[in-house]
Amino acid sequence: MPSTSLCQEETCTPYSLMDDYSEGAHPQILEALLRTNSTQQVSYGGDEYSNAARQLIREKINCTGDEADIFFVPSGTSANLISIASCLRPYEAVITLDSGHIACKEAGAIEATGHKLIVVPAVDGKMTPTYLQKAIQQNQFFPHMAKPRLLYLSNASETGTVYTKCELSSLAAICKNASLLLLMDGARLGTALCSTKNDMTLRDIFDLTDIFWIGGTKAGALMGEAIVVKKDLAEGFVFHLKQHGALLAKGRTLGVQFVELFRSGLFFALASHANHMARKISACFESLGYPLAADTETNQVFVVLPELLVRRLQERFRFYIWEQRDDEQAVVRIVTSWATDEVQVDKFNAWVQQWTASKELATE
Incomplete structure (x- = not known):
């Protein structure tokens, strides 16, 4: 693995173990950005690199273009905000953990779109069937309460723990029974998939969720996240990207990075x-x-x-x-x-x- 930091003597700036985005980008990604820099490409994500990245991600998931669309956005907050805004009506609410990123780290971005957050306690950083059922049951006094419509999870969780296939399957079954959509925040999905505790494939996650996203910013990219949306929810998604300022004219810069991340297992x-x-x-x-x-x-x-x-x-x-x-x-x-x-x-x-x-x- 790369060792990119300078020699850290006692008199130097303290070495950061604060987060997983203090460094810029993996050299292979920077080299690819330079190598492709002078090519002329279609704008707004229609370029050859973004299309190639979509195909590579679909191959890793083992799904087809008829099953899912993939959209690239610059940040995790935009991925969560757009994913939720795209599929909820104004009176519909999101069930999330009290430690969920959308609840405590995104400056009320979801509430700013008019959607209530129904907050429940975390157990080992994760949602449990018991708390999910309770949240659904306690928010049924319609039309006087916002209607639960989507469950938001993070994998890995905010405390670094990982959902097993059994755990996610149980939550997905409850969501299906209650007509809830399931969104998985994948800012650290790479570390979750590579955990010794993980027993899921990308296909498993695709099958058990309605929308999930693959984090690049915390995985060696300069920036960028890839949102995987099931086909029945994908119609009009690009309009939400545009309205929320996440449809980049130079979308190629995101596509190039995800090609490098996925073409060789990086x-x-x-x-x-x-x-x-x-x-x-x-x-x-x-x-x-x-x-x-x-x-x-x-x-x-x-x-x-x-x-x-x-x-x-x-x-x-x-x-x-x-x-x-x-x-x-x-x-x-x-x-x-x-x-x-x-x-x-x-x-x-x-x-x-x-x-x-x-x-x-x-x-x-």
Whole structure:
């Protein structure tokens, strides 16, 4: 896997384990953008590269053009917003987890389109049949309540956990029985598919959802997400792209990137690298007795650390304080990426081991 970061000395800027989009793009993608730069192409996603990318993605899913349309958008927020806006009437609502990206990380983008969010608790970062059924049953006082119409999930979840085929099948069955559509946010779908906990193929996900999208931004692309829409929901979808400012004149730039991600397995190789780096960090914490706040199933590590250790690590590494437990402990989130340097991971683990063994921490 690539090691693109510069040598990180103690006096340099702290190395980022904050997210999986701090780096730009994989060199292979940048080279492809340069190589194709001077060719003249049809605009707005009708170019040869976007068409080739659609075909490659369909081949990975094992579906045909008669089954699904594929649309490229620049960001995850636009993917969620457009997917939901395209298939809901103004009085229809979205069921989501309280930790769902659309609930707490997208500045009310869904509510701004006039759709209510019905928020339920997460269990291990995921939706459960029990909570889904309860949300449906508690929102049936029509026409005085917004009508549940769509279930929103993320895979991997916001805490890095992965849906199994059995779990997704159970949720899909409830949705079908209640006439709900099922949307899967795939910002980190690559890491989910490459997780040791995963037992699903892209075809399984296609069969069990109505719309899902494949994240490129967090998977080595410069930017871009690919929305996979079943044919019966695809009519007029492009108008929603245009109205929401996501139909790029130079749509070729997205197509080129997804061709590179999928023509040779790069998408899966980069996701596997991110997962491997997270497992190394997680294993180190566990070996030293630090409790994990969530199972490390993909490229996110959630661990409970003493406040002093958090401060010491922040001198050399950047990461996110997920939850301040009290004055003495915090849950931190560490995210690895397609480009995370294994040398830096080894340094991080070495510092954790050194400070854990030090008298300073031992006396806290």
